[in-house]
Amino acid sequence: MNWLPLCHLNDLIDNAGVCAKVKDLQVALFKFQIDGEAQYFATGNWDPIGEANVMSRGILGSLQEELVVASPLYKQHYSLKTGQCLEDESKQIPVYPVRVVGEQLEIQA
Numbered sequence: 667m668n669w670l671p672l673c674h675l676n677d678l679i680d681n682a683g684v685c686a687k688v689k690d691l692q693v694a695l696f697k698f699q700i701d702g703e704a705q706y707f708a709t710g711n712w713d714p715i716g717e718a719n720v721m722s723r724g725i726l727g728s729l730q731e732e733l734v735v736a737s738p739l740y741k742q743h744y745s746l747k748t749g750q751c752l753e754d755e756s757k758q759i760p761v762y763p764v765r766v767v768g769e770q771l772e773i774q775a
């Protein structure tokens with residue numbers, strides 16, 4: 667899969683998400699400040715339990731040593747690395763590789 671330029675790093679918000687459209691996908695982008703260093707994650711925006719495009723409004727945190735995003739609707743936690751729901755093993759959200767090139771965030775989706 668190709669890397670697609672997605673946005674400028676300044677378009678992102680510390681410790682919060684923004685929504686972006688990639689092809690026909692709604693993607694939630696997160697900038698997580700950990701020990702003074704920014705880490706970037708991309709997941710699907712669709713919450714499979716709340717059944718709405720809201721993951722970019724989720725709350726970032728860590729739980730069971732995983733970096734997670736909590737759905738803003740019913741608060742289930744999803745691993746930012748694997749997309750696995752920590753409360754319901756039958757639920758996942760897609761995760762997409764991202765990388766920083768200069769001042770741009772790129773995604774594989």
Ligand code: FES
Pocket residue numbers: 720723738
């Ligand atoms: S995130 Fe859209 S109404 Fe709450």
